[in-house]
Amino acid sequence: MLKTLTLAAATAVALAASNAEAAPRIERVTFASHGEQIVGELYLPEGLAAKPAPALVVTGAWMTVKEQMPARYAREMADRGFVALTFDFRGWGESGGARRQYEDPKAKIADIKAAVAYLAGRSEIDKDRIGGLGICASSGYMVSAAAAIKSVALVAPWLQDAEVVEQTYGGKDGIARLEALGDTAEAQYRSTGKQAFLPAASLSDERAIMFKVPYYSEPDRGMIPAWRNEADPAFWRGWLTFDAIQAAPRLRQPFLMVHSEAAAIPQGAHKFYARLTNSKQELWLENVTQFDFYDRAAPVKAASDAVAAHFRATLGSAGEAGQ
Template sequence: MPERKDRARNIEKLEMRPVEFECHGELLRGDLYLPKNRSHNSKLPSVIVTGAWTSIKEQMSGLYASELALRGFASLAFDFRGWGLSARDDKVKYLENPNRKIDDIRAAIDFMGRCEEVDPDKICGLGICGSAGYMSAATGGNRHIHSLALVGPQLYNSEIIAEVYGGADEVIALLKLGRDASIHEVPRYIVAASKVDETALMYGVEYYTDEDRGLIPEFDNKFNLASWEELLTFDGVGTAEKQNQPTLIIHSEAAAAPKGVKEFARRMGDRATTLWFEDVSQFDFYDKSAPIDRALEAVTEHFHSTL
């Protein structure tokens, strides 16, 4: 993947079109990336790209979408309801609710099928980090999707959730916190990422706390405490059971919860291909040139070979 100056020049090879579509009567806003050198008489294969939890379309999903457009795809990065530009008219904000986001992805799939530039028989899904389970749930058994890729997937089940969050008692406490927040008259938000606020969801976590990386002006940097119940009871690993798309999984032992990825792949059997990178952290998958370039090469090959 090109470095920033080269990437800025490459953006000139793309058309980025602001788009809107609805989910359950609520408006979602996104960016549709198209290669400028496309034949206007032909339909393009397309990819819907989603990013890590709390993220917006100007972060990793937009990066991957723009790079895929340079490789000949019509690519969509969008803000989930309550996040980024989609939060503008939404009363429910900063809610990391897997089922709500799964519905948003399904709405995005329907939208792409209606785009005049898109071949409706060649629509793909790409889920990055925390949205990988959402993407898997939204695309499994969906006749409008024809191929799937997961990059740096953060796939949890109840066992892994207990390990990540410090044991069953800590999970129970977070569930209670989430339930209390969900019935609270006023929404309860905390900072999503901070280097100084120890109460932040992601305290001292790289990428999100670096202005040269994920801490961009558009980033909401908030987390709705009512998220916890749905988030901690969502079984991302279990979505493999209904996942019938040819699937490429790209991960690293140095990234988030490789145990969940291995179990997901085991359940998918020969429907999935797993590519393991060495010494690549979770955050490297978000914006580091070398692993992203390798991932995009593999994802592009996978989509072309399975469509």
């Protein structure tokens, strides 16, 4: 089902639906993924029922840490009654891993599966009612890890295949330049053990992976002390060949996508959605940029309301028995 909301309407819907009275309790947690320690934060809603509750794994954009957009959405989900887990992937933030700031799709997919397994082992969580909420780049990781979860929601998803990559990164020549940059950094790492870091984001340094973009370059938004503004460019080949859209025909979980034509690569989202064969819904907001989805009040609340409604319908609420 396709829905489109203006931002004004989205604001009204969000304000009407948001009725949280108390902040969630946040518990620092650790678990293991492939021999490394993962550090996370578990958001526990006020008045959690005695019965095992549904829970969500919440993941964010590439090169980010749990305190950025994942924290915002985890709190929104907890405000709406869901236990929500955010965490730093291996090599990022507070989590372990010798190779730092390296965007590795395969490793991140494995870490999502480890996070689901951790939630399933907690007594207050119903292991049969665990869902996944992916934001931006981690949407591709979430759908690739979806066999471990019961329901999927994506916000501002970055969903790519070879065709979308070519459209996005300057055609075959642009891809070749990035792959060459990455291969040089990878060769240095293999020969010396040292990583060749570049700025992840910058308003002035053209070497930055994200040059002249908002959010990451704004101290009152994504440029927070917990985030290290560096990236290992050796990631490029693995990222550019990562195909998230191929997961669509295999997805059997109930699915919701919230996006905007004004946000990043909507063509990839449309392609992914068209290839889904199971229960699916989409909500398109008007004139919402990719970065607005990360922390701007109206789009975040509108997206969160839709996501919470999806998970209530597919996982049940905290006081209900398993579906």
